[in-house]
Amino acid sequence: MRVGLFGGTFDPPHLGHLVTAVNVRHVLKLDIVVLMVANDPWQKHGTREVASAVDRLAMVEAAIKGVDGLVAGDDEISRGGPSFTADTLIAMGNRYVDAELFTIVGDDAAATFGTWQRAREIAKLSTLVVVDRPGSPLVPPSEFKWNRVEAPRLEVSSTDLRQRFVDGRPLDYLVASEVLSVISERGLYGAEKYSVEKLGAKKS
Ligand code: ATP
Ligand code: MG
Numbered sequence: 001m002r003v004g005l006f007g008g009t010f011d012p013p014h015l016g017h018l019v020t021a022v023n024v025r026h027v028l029k030l031d032i033v034v035l036m037v038a039n040d041p042w043q044k045h046g047t048r049e050v051a052s053a054v055d056r057l058a059m060v061e062a063a064i065k066g067v068d069g070l071v072a073g074d075d076e077i078s079r080g081g082p083s084f085t086a087d088t089l090i091a092m093g094n095r096y097v098d099a100e101l102f103t104i105v106g107d108d109a110a111a112t113f114g115t116w117q118r119a120r121e122i123a124k125l126s127t128l129v130v131v132d133r134p135g136s137p138l139v140p141p142s143e144f145k146w147n148r149v150e151a152p153r154l155e156v157s158s159t160d161l162r163q164r165f166v167d168g169r170p171l172d173y174l175v176a177s178e179v180l181s182v183i184s185e186r187g188l189y190g191a192e193k194y195s196v197e198k199l200g201a202k203k204s
Pocket of ligand 1: 009010107154157
């Protein structure tokens with residue numbers, strides 16, 4: 001089995017995450033790609049409020065529902081505490097015995113190699129997959145076995161999406177309508193201010 005680990009805060013999950021996951025799965029012929037929801041994104045401490053892990057998991061589950069080969073991962077949430085990729089790879093190795101593991105990161109995450117905790121363990125347990133746009137290759141440090149997947153980068157970020165809730169710009173198509181439903185039901189990002197219709201989500 002070939003298993004991809006695509007970790008993130010997913011606050012909220014968006015089109016860019018999903019397009020990346022399905023394209024990497026296709027190019028590298030992975031059986032599944034696990035969108036692993038960070039329990040406690042320590043790299044974001046002190047910078048902003050993060051939606052609860054349970055709410056972010058519910059959004060990821062809604063986003064991948066019915067999509068072949070995408071799985072919502074809750075190992076980091078079940079483990080609790082700060083999330084470290086090396087621990088998650090160990091957990092995934094236990095869950096998917098004998099699987100070949102791939103750690104998938106977008107270009108912005110790949111640019112922060114220097115700050116990664118336990119990079120050597122990550123390099124030992126998995127093949128790194130850097131997803132970046134055509135023509136701007138990012139080269140990881142030499143200890144990594146790595147692969148590069150070119151994908152068009154859709155200029156969407158969770159940061160911009162959260163701002164859209166504040167200033168009322170449209171979210172349609174950037175966020176799956178199933179995710180918008182979860183946001184609306186749970187009143188995330190101040191969404192209780194908006195009607196379900198205004199968010200573009202279909203009522204379930
Ligand atoms: P934030 O703006 O809050 O940092 P984000 O949109 O960057 O959120 P994260 O949850 O931080 O999303 O990112 C998870 C993973 O998804 C990272 O590996 C990141 O590089 C990748 N990623 C984020 N946005 C995109 C995008 N538009 N296209 C491709 N990959 C992306
Ligand atoms: Mg980010």
